[in-house]
Amino acid sequence: MFTTSEALELVERAATAEGLFGPRTADPGKRREARRRYRALASVLHPDVVGPGNTRAHAASAVLTRLHHEWTHGATVEMRTRTGVYRIGEPFAVGSVANLYESDGPHVVKVVRNPGLNPLLHGEWQALRSLERFTDRHHWLRPYYPRLLDTSGEVAKGSRAFTVLDPLLDGFVTLADVRRAFPAGLDGRDYAWMHRRLLKALAGAHQAGLVHGAVTAENVMVHPQQHGIVLAGWSFAVEPGQRLLATSRAITYPPEVLAGEPVTAATDVHMAHTLMLDLLAHDEHRQIAFARGCVQERPSRRPDTVDLLGEYDELLDDLYGARVFRPFVLPKTTGA
Numbered sequence: 001m002f003t004t005s006e007a008l009e010l011v012e013r014a015a016t017a018e019g020l021f022g023p024r025t026a027d028p029g030k031r032r033e034a035r036r037r038y039r040a041l042a043s044v045l046h047p048d049v050v051g052p053g054n055t056r057a058h059a060a061s062a063v064l065t066r067l068h069h070e071w072t073h074g075a076t077v078e079m080r081t082r083t084g085v086y087r088i089g090e091p092f093a094v095g096s097v098a099n100l101y102e103s104d105g106p107h108v109v110k111v112v113r114n115p116g117l118n119p120l121l122h123g124e125w126q127a128l129r130s131l132e133r134f135t136d137r138h139h140w141l142r143p144y145y146p147r148l149l150d151t152s153g154e155v156a157k158g159s160r161a162f163t164v165l166d167p168l169l170d171g172f173v174t175l176a177d178v179r180r181a182f183p184a185g186l187d188g189r190d191y192a193w194m195h196r197r198l199l200k201a202l203a204g205a206h207q208a209g210l211v212h213g214a215v216t217a218e219n220v221m222v223h224p225q226q227h228g229i230v231l232a233g234w235s236f237a238v239e240p241g242q243r244l245l246a247t248s249r250a251i252t253y254p255p256e257v258l259a260g261e262p263v264t265a266a267t268d269v270h271m272a273h274t275l276m277l278d279l280l281a282h283d284e285h286r287q288i289a290f291a292r293g294c295v296q297e298r299p300s301r302r303p304d305t306v307d308l309l310g311e312y313d314e315l316l317d318d319l320y321g322a323r324v325f326r327p328f329v330l331p332k333t334t335g336a
Helices: 004-013 017-021 028-045 055-073 115-137 139-144 175-181 188-207 265-279 285-292 305-320
Strands: 077-080 085-094 098-103 108-112 148-151 162-165 220-223 228-231
Touching (some): 004 028, 017 028, 017 055, 098 162, 108 115, 115 139, 115 148, 115 162, 139 188, 175 220, 175 265, 188 220, 188 228, 188 265, 188 305, 265 285, 265 305, 285 305
Antiparallel strands (some): 085 098, 108 162, 148 162, 220 228
């Protein structure tokens, strides 16, 4: 806590935002420290605290607010690789492992929050490279996965690894945004195109020799207007028969993960259909029954993703007949 005179001296002496809050940074811990410092100074310089007659404190309070805004919103940090420099500002999304930042170019930069989790980003690089090699032969699957553009490579001890990705910003939302927009659940006709495309993405990954391991609403990107799906969040991906490198308390896992056992394609099948159960409206009885058949406790009893595509199409044909394009619009309050 500062006294009024200490706060006045600090603010009046600061010629720049960095002079008051330190070097601009994307590090979440240091940004929290800057926010705490701002609040501590603001609490003793506020006009309600110093009274209406202390014009010096009023002026300092206004300067403090301006400097903090400049430091927070004008902050740019350079992330360097062997081949490029990427300037980032505020994160636009926070994941279980890393924060996502827009850059000053056509890129998204994913920065791990804790250097101890760097191996998870290394695993994601391997997974995305495997998917790229696979989609070189199966071009139609390319739109279902993020595109890796650059990486930090190995970094010094205590430094944070980062990934540079092709941006998925214009028009995309997460399936978590969709769920919030429709709290009563989705019409089965709307969820049908999303689930078909998610199954295709998973089937491709499984054929490429990968288990995603984190099929959650936050990791499924949706383009409502174009009916696009991108399966993101490959930090937990491993080969079938391996154990996940890490788990998140925010994720609901199948029994084999909770037991610390190796994962298989059946792990992704369970997670995708747990997601389906969470998103469908309660009166979508036949699709719900289909999903329940895919979340058997024993992995060996769950269907294969390639088989599921055919079975799901048969169900949709039976329910809705010939396919027609069904426009899907999110309420404006979701920011879509």
